[in-house]
Every structure is written in C-alpha cells, then in structure tokens.
Amino acid sequence: MTPPTGPSRADARAVKISRLRDADAFLERLDILGAQLPLDREVDPGGPLAGTLEVAGTRLANRFAVLPMEGWDGTPDGRPSDLVRRRWGRFAASGAGLVWGGEAYAVQAAGRANPRQLCINPESEADLCELNALLRAGDPQPFTGLQLTHSGRYARPEGPPAPRVAYRHPVLDARVGVDSDAVLMSDMELDDLIGDYVRVARLAERAGFGFVDVKACHGYLGHELLSARTRSGSYGGDLRGRSRFLRRTVEAVRSEAPSLAIGVRLSVFDLCPFEPGEDGIGRPLPDALRDARPFGASEDGLSFDLDEPLALVEMLEGAGVSLLCTTAGSPYSNPHCQRPAFYPPSDGYQPPEDPLVGVARQLDATRIVKQRFPDLCVVGSAYSYLQEWLPHVAQAVVREGGADLVGLGRMVLSYPELPRDVLGGAPLRRALVCRTFSDCTTAPRNGLVSGCYPIDPFYKQSRAAGALADAKARARAAAEPATG
Numbered sequence: 001m002t003p004p005t006g007p008s009r010a011d012a013r014a015v016k017i018s019r020l021r022d023a024d025a026f027l028e029r030l031d032i033l034g035a036q037l038p039l040d041r042e043v044d045p046g047g048p049l050a051g052t053l054e055v056a057g058t059r060l061a062n063r064f065a066v067l068p069m070e071g072w073d074g075t076p077d078g079r080p081s082d083l084v085r086r087r088w089g090r091f092a093a094s095g096a097g098l099v100w101g102g103e104a105y106a107v108q109a110a111g112r113a114n115p116r117q118l119c120i121n122p123e124s125e126a127d128l129c130e131l132n133a134l135l136r137a138g139d140p141q142p143f144t145g146l147q148l149t150h151s152g153r154y155a156r157p158e159g160p161p162a163p164r165v166a167y168r169h170p171v172l173d174a175r176v177g178v179d180s181d182a183v184l185m186s187d188m189e190l191d192d193l194i195g196d197y198v199r200v201a202r203l204a205e206r207a208g209f210g211f212v213d214v215k216a217c218h219g220y221l222g223h224e225l226l227s228a229r230t231r232s233g234s235y236g237g238d239l240r241g242r243s244r245f246l247r248r249t250v251e252a253v254r255s256e257a258p259s260l261a262i263g264v265r266l267s268v269f270d271l272c273p274f275e276p277g278e279d280g281i282g283r284p285l286p287d288a289l290r291d292a293r294p295f296g297a298s299e300d301g302l303s304f305d306l307d308e309p310l311a312l313v314e315m316l317e318g319a320g321v322s323l324l325c326t327t328a329g330s331p332y333s334n335p336h337c338q339r340p341a342f343y344p345p346s347d348g349y350q351p352p353e354d355p356l357v358g359v360a361r362q363l364d365a366t367r368i369v370k371q372r373f374p375d376l377c378v379v380g381s382a383y384s385y386l387q388e389w390l391p392h393v394a395q396a397v398v399r400e401g402g403a404d405l406v407g408l409g410r411m412v413l414s415y416p417e418l419p420r421d422v423l424g425g426a427p428l429r430r431a432l433v434c435r436t437f438s439d440c441t442t443a444p445r446n447g448l449v450s451g452c453y454p455i456d457p458f459y460k461q462s463r464a465a466g467a468l469a470d471a472k473a474r475a476r477a478a479a480e481p482a483t484g
C-alpha cells in the first residue's frame with residue numbers, strides 16, 4: 001500500500017508556521033504542498049481530546065500521551081540524575097492520560113546509545129519504582145510504560161561508537177565505522193538478549209508500570225532487524241524471520257511478566273538515508289536500497305509502502321501487543337522524516353521538504369494503521385511542528401479516528417502543560433510553544449545534556465547553554481565556504 005497523495009513539490013520549501021495567521025492560511029499552505037491534514041477550526045476543551053479510553057483494563061483520562069524523550073543525563077552507572085527526575089516530573093505535570101516509555105532504558109550496558117543513558121544496574125528496581133512514582137503522582141494519574149531498548153548500530157556505551165549491527169549496510173556502516181562482520185550480532189546473542197528484555201520487564205512490572213514498550217524504531221537494533229533481508233539464520237530473510245526477534249521478545253515478556261500490557265513503538269515506515277547536499281539541503285541516497293530497502297519504504301525510498309508494516313502489526317496484535325506507538329525513520333539517517341523541524345540539528349541538513357509534509361506523512365501512515373486495527377490502542381507522533389495548530393489537528397485526528405492518542409515529544413520539553421491548558425480551555429502560552437530549533441538534539445550531539453535551551457529557563461540559564469552556543473558557532477563556521 002502506498003500513500004494516496006504525493007505531497008511535496010520541488011519548489012515547496014518551508015514556510016514558518018507563525019506566518020500562517022489563521023486556519024485559512026494554514027489550509028492554503030497544505031493545499032500548495034499537496035499535503036493533507038485534518039483540522040478543526042475550534043478546539044473544544046470537553047471534546048474528543050478529553051474523551052476517556054479503556055486500554056488493557058485501565059481507563060485513560062484523555063487522549064494526550066507524552067512520548068519517550070531521553071536527556072543524555074543519567075549517571076555513568078545508568079541511574080536517574082536530578083535532571084532525569086525533573087524531566088519525568090514535568091511529564092507527569094502535563095496532565096496527559098498516558099506516558100509512553102518515559103525514555104529509552106537500555107536492557108544491557110553495552111546497548112546504551114550514550115554513556116549517560118539509563119540502563120540496567122544493581123539498583124534498577126528502586127530506580128524504576130522512583131521514576132514510576134514520579135509519573136503516577138500526576139493528576140490525572142497517567143497510565144505508564146517503560147521503553148526497553150538496545151541501541152544496536154548506534155550503541156556508544158563509553159562515548160565512541162561501539163556498533164552492534166543486524167546486517168551490513170552499504171551506507172550506514174561507514175557512518176558508524178563498521179568495516180567487518182565482527183560487529184554483527186549473532187543469532188545466539190539475540191537469543192540471550194531476549195532474556196535481558198525480560199529481566200528489565202520484570203523489574204518494570206514490580207515497579208508498577210502498566211506496560212513495557214519493546215522498542216522497534218529509529219534505527220536501533222529492534223528496528224534494524226526488520227530490514228535485515230540479507231541476514232541469514234533465524235532473525236533475517238523474509239518478514240517472519242526479520243520480525244522473529246520482536247515477536248519472541250513480546251511472547252517472552254508476556255509469559256514472564258504477565259500483569260504487564262505490551263506496547264511496541266514502531267517506525268511504521270522508514271525512508272532511504274539522506275545526507276547534506278552541496279547547498280546544505282538534505283539529499284536522498286537511494287542507491288543504498290540495493291541490498292537494504294528500509295522497512296516500510298516505497299521502492300524509491302522516498303515514501304512509504306505499508307504492506308509489510310501492516311502484516312507485522314497483525315502478527316504483533318496476534319502475539320498480544322495492545323498498544324502501538326507509530327513513529328517513522330531514524331534521527332540518524334533521515335532526521336527530517338523522524339522529527340520534522342524548521343531548524344536542523346547541527347549534524348543534520350536543511351529540510352528537503354516543508355516539514356508540514358513530514359508531519360502529514362506520519363499522520364497519514366498512522367491513520368491507515370488505526371483504521372486497519374480498530375482494537376489496537378494507536379498513539380501517533382510528530383505533532384510538535386504544528387505549533388499553534390497542534391490542538392486543532394490533534395482534535396480532528398482523534399475525532400476522525402486517525403489515532404486514539406496524540407503523542408507529544410519536543411512540545412513537552414518546552415511546554416509540558418500544553419495538554420492541561422488545552423483540556424482546561426486556557427489559551428496557548430505562545431512563548432512556550434516549541435519552534436523546532438533542534439537544540440534538544442544539537443546539545444547531545446555535542447556531548448551536552450539535552451533540554452529546551454531556547455525556551456526552558458532552567459536550561460537557558462545553565463552553564464551548558466554557553467557551551468552549546470560555542471558548538472553551534474563552530475558548526476556554522478565549518479559550514480561556511482572559506483574566504484580570502
């Protein structure tokens with residue numbers, strides 16, 4: 001199945017959302033782009049977003065979810081720091097009915113994406129109890145899940161890349177320094193890794209989380225396996241083989257931690273890798289597709305084809321998954337697809353399309369999944385770029401059945417109480433609206449903790465803010481052509 005519209009036009013570069021003064025201007029812009037988004041002109045505080053929903057025996061208070069967001073700010077031994085506690089406390093203050101994952105929690109120290117990612121450690125159970133209690137102190141009390149991960153190709157447990165890959169990739173290997181088969185994860189290692197997922201799931205169960213997310217997105221191991229067509233053995237080849245790791249993990253968690261519901265955060269489609277062109281604008285590398293067609297990508301790698309993802313979701317639902325969070329692509333190989341932004345992170349590229357097209361692509365794929373699987377609780381992503389129009393689109397999506405919940409990522413870093421304001425009928429606080437400056441991504445790319453440096457006074461006034469400004473200046477200078 002391919003998308004019904006071909007949204008982007010080559011001449012359609014980004015227009016700032018704040019320039020789109022009213023709903024007519026917003027709709028006109030979509031029309032120019034050939035993109036489709038549902039939009040309600042008025043937001044009703046008691047309307048669709050305030051609706052409750054029964055999920056896995058729990059009644060969710062409303063249709064907002066907080067998406068997982070790590071901060072590169074745990075302790076070196078994988079435990080929460082005060083920065084982690086502050087972030088989770090703000091997630092709870094959002095008023096959202098569900099907190100999906102909190103942040104990526106590595107099931108093995110070697111699978112951490114950075115040396116400050118949370119990961120299993122001797123005090124994990126106490127840590128998870130504390131973090132879950134922070135979330136559950138929210139009013140309304142959210143349904144909570146923990147995101148379980150192994151970073152695979154993007155593992156950097158000590159800082160430098162220490163990739164473990166599902167298969168050799170013609171483009172991505174060079175980006176993380178893979179030049180031999182020695183870093184291929186063996187089938188036996190994957191068998192053992194399932195046990196690590198189960199171990200942390202049991203701790204999450206004891207800590208009172210309602211579900212765990214067996215992460216399968218953003219280029220990390222669980223996601224990379226889904227495109228491991230060239231891999232031999234049990235965990236590659238056809239879709240059954242490529243999804244075996246995910247399905248076995250779900251089944252094992254189900255049997256060993258039976259009181260937990262199970263979610264999967266899935267990059268429901270991916271695109272081919274991009275790189276900055278000479279003009280700084282992202283350009284696709286479709287040649288990479290010869291042996292490595294991204295999961296859920298069309299043949300040219302520029303759009304989605306949901307045939308395989310829909311078949312996978314059917315298998316997952318059959319295996320007992322009751323929550324699905326749709327996302328797309330990877331923040332490493334095609335960040336404009338994963339988190340549409342006006343300003344790219346320092347290691348990215350200028351958006352090759354109006355970011356509204358990226359938002360529309362993710363919402364469209366989510367709608368198709370939701371309509372095919374009406375019994376699954378489906379949480380969408382990539383709404384933050386909508387800025388002032390977020391509540392208007394969110395309400396229309398839920399009203400039309402395009403998703404059950406609206407997941408918020410970056411917007412919660414800048415404006416954690418947006419759900420509470422929308423549901424309380426308060427006007428949006430425009431000064432807090434995320435403008436997709438990408439500093440929360442640029443900072444960790446430069447070894448600093450993540451946070452909303454432009455808007456959240458806590459980070460704006462921090463010592464790291466100066467270091468971030470220096471890093472951005474260096475990146476700008478490096479991008480400028482030499483003169484004189």
Ligand SMILES: Cc1cc2nc3c(=O)[nH]c(=O)nc-3n(C[C@H](O)[C@H](O)[C@H](O)COP(=O)(O)O)c2cc1C
Nearest residue numbers: 067068069070103104339382383384408409410440
């Ligand atoms: C700073 C930062 C940290 C993130 N950490 C995670 C994570 O730990 N796990 C995950 O699945 N996604 C993570 N994401 C992706 C977000 O959950 C979300 O998919 C993305 O930001 C798009 O949603 P948005 O448009 O609302 O921001 C992160 C994003 C950002 C900006």
Ligand code: SF4
Nearest residue numbers: 434436437438440452
């Ligand atoms: S740094 Fe703040 S404004 Fe920029 S993308 Fe992140 S949350 Fe949004």
